[in-house]
Amino acid sequence: MINSIRGGAGTSAYHTQPQPFDELKLNPEVIEKKTERLKDKGYFSVRMSEPTKSYLHQRSTLSNPAWRNQTVGQVIDLKGTDYERSVTAVAKDIATRLTGKQEQLKPQEFQLRRAKNQGADKWHQDKEPKKVICIATVEGRGTEFIKPSESKKLFETGEYAEMIPKNAEADAQKTAEAIAQKTNEAKKDRFYFFAGKGITEESIPKLVHRSPHESGRAIFMARWK
Numbered sequence: 001m002i003n004s005i006r007g008g009a010g011t012s013a014y015h016t017q018p019q020p021f022d023e024l025k026l027n028p029e030v031i032e033k034k035t036e037r038l039k040d041k042g043y044f045s046v047r048m049s050e051p052t053k054s055y056l057h058q059r060s061t062l063s064n065p066a067w068r069n070q071t072v073g074q075v076i077d078l079k080g081t082d083y084e085r086s087v088t089a090v091a092k093d094i095a096t097r098l099t100g101k102q103e104q105l106k107p108q109e110f111q112l113r114r115a116k117n118q119g120a121d122k123w124h125q126d127k128e129p130k131k132v133i134c135i136a137t138v139e140g141r142g143t144e145f146i147k148p149s150e151s152k153k154l155f156e157t158g159e160y161a162e163m164i165p166k167n168a169e170a171d172a173q174k175t176a177e178a179i180a181q182k183t184n185e186a187k188k189d190r191f192y193f194f195a196g197k198g199i200t201e202e203s204i205p206k207l208v209h210r211s212p213h214e215s216g217r218a219i220f221m222a223r224w225k
Helices: 029-042 050-058 082-099 146-153 172-180
Strands: 004-006 043-046 074-075 107-114 131-141 145-146 156-158 163-165 190-195 208-210 217-225
Touching: 029 082, 029 190, 043 163, 050 131, 082 107, 082 131, 082 156, 082 217, 145 146, 146 172, 163 172
Parallel strands: 004 074
Antiparallel strands: 043 190, 074 107, 107 217, 131 190, 131 217, 145 208, 156 163
């Protein structure tokens, strides 16, 4: 069961101080550069600003009493806020740049959540209709991922976008060691953007990733379809 807590009205139309998520208001030149990196590496990242870091940490698992009653599944919903609307505009531009056609995205999630790992702890790619995904670690270990150049050698696609290790039946230990060697951990306090299978162009890599097997994680997650 997921307990949802509204995250506030968001930003005012007029402000002089830096606001949470301002660093994600990427201009066209930066979007062009970042999407080229995504095409090459499978993702791009943006460093989290101090206002955003403070905003998310103040609402995270260790400081929010509403999250202490259960161990998994709590959500602070930020969809519908000015924060979400400004970043959704950027996500549309990212998708448009990736596909080469005008994209009109809708937010599926824009939230701070206690990671619950129900299926997300298996290697997977985000399935359709999700097109653009943004994840940041607030507390605990970062999301694990494998770059596309390596994941193609290590996995084949299973059902529901789950990724199946190659040769696992023939030599499970060797396969596990090879995967562990190529596994990267997302740095804390960075936003990671990558594409989901809702972007059907084969030339755009879809990042293979999973939640680490650890409890007590808080993440920011936004996904657009």
